[in-house]
Amino acid sequence: MNNTIKDKDLVLISTPKRRYITRVEKGKSFFTKQGVLKFNDIIGQEFGTKVDTHYVLKPSLNDFILYGLKRETQIIYPKESGQIILKLDLANGMKVFECGTGSGALSLFLARAIEPDGVLFTYEKEKVFYQNAKMNIENAGSGKNIKFFNHDIEKGIDEKDFDAAFVDLKEPHKYIEWLRTILKKGSVLGMLVPTTNQVSAILKKCEKHFFDIQIIEVLMREYIPNPTRLRPKDIMVGHTGYLVFAR
Numbered sequence: 285m286n287n288t289i290k291d292k293d294l295v296l297i298s299t300p301k302r303r304y305i306t307r308v309e310k311g312k313s314f315f316t317k318q319g320v321l322k323f324n325d326i327i328g329q330e331f332g333t334k335v336d337t338h339y340v341l342k343p344s345l346n347d348f349i350l351y352g353l354k355r356e357t358q359i360i361y362p363k364e365s366g367q368i369i370l371k372l373d374l375a376n377g378m379k380v381f382e383c384g385t386g387s388g389a390l391s392l393f394l395a396r397a398i399e400p401d402g403v404l405f406t407y408e409k410e411k412v413f414y415q416n417a418k419m420n421i422e423n424a425g426s427g428k429n430i431k432f433f434n435h436d437i438e439k440g441i442d443e444k445d446f447d448a449a450f451v452d453l454k455e456p457h458k459y460i461e462w463l464r465t466i467l468k469k470g471s472v473l474g475m476l477v478p479t480t481n482q483v484s485a486i487l488k489k490c491e492k493h494f495f496d497i498q499i500i501e502v503l504m505r506e507y508i509p510n511p512t513r514l515r516p517k518d519i520m521v522g523h524t525g526y527l528v529f530a531r
């Protein structure tokens with residue numbers, strides 16, 4: 285993989301205080317609280333280069349979602365996305381259903397896990413969110429294996445025989461019966477909901493239509509990388525949501 289920074293590349297600028305994602309623009313500069321980074325000083329250098337207090341790095345998908353994605357909706361955080369990929373057992377070639385697309389945060393991970401031959405079918409009913417998600421995914425340099433639909437799944441969809449499905453909606457329990465009909469027999473369905481009441485509603489519906497039900501919460505505690513005073517950060521994300529998986 286080429287490691288040279290070029291004009292128009294997406295870069296992660298890491299300073300001791302903050303991280304930023306931006307696109308390199310020949311002749312222009314990027315201003316941070318630590319000072320100014322001239323893009324001409326980094327074009328032609330390798331990713332990993334340090335200019336004053338600015339490290340210039342290749343953004344990972346995790347970086348892009350945390351610092352580069354334009355959020356128009358709540359998003360699924362990378363800490364959950366990793367588990368989702370694992371539990372849906374995603375691999376190259378799979379046909380995957382997602383609703384709603386939201387800001388496209390989860391779509392980016394799902395699509396990467398099934399590329400190059402797999403296809404993600406993602407549905408979003410709100411035009412503004414659909415357009416924003418498409419823009420985010422394009423900015424991340426992804427989307428070749430994603431089919432976007434500005435469509436309300438209440439109306440049904442033309443596709444079926446999915447190898448896996450994930451839904452991030454307010455009332456996923458309403459769609460459980462229907463989701464079974466679009467999935468291949470034995471395939472995994474995943475859902476994320478923020479409250480236990482919603483989990484209960486899902487369980488009541490799942491009893492009849494799914495088995496092998498698992499409910500998990502992903503708690504992540506980050507540490508301050510100081511070798512002499514190693515301890516967790518004071519602030520952590522206390523709650524995002526519950527993940528429910530069933531086959």
Ligand SMILES: C[S@@+](CC[C@H](N)C(=O)[O-])C[C@H]1O[C@@H](n2cnc3c(N)ncnc32)[C@H](O)[C@@H]1O
Nearest residue numbers: 359360384386387388389390408409436437452
């Ligand atoms: C919480 S957001 C999804 C965020 C997304 N998982 C992400 O990581 O960016 C939920 C989305 O579902 C969409 N939605 C809700 N009901 C829908 C339906 N019946 N059909 C299609 N989209 C729907 C909403 O408009 C909203 O954008």
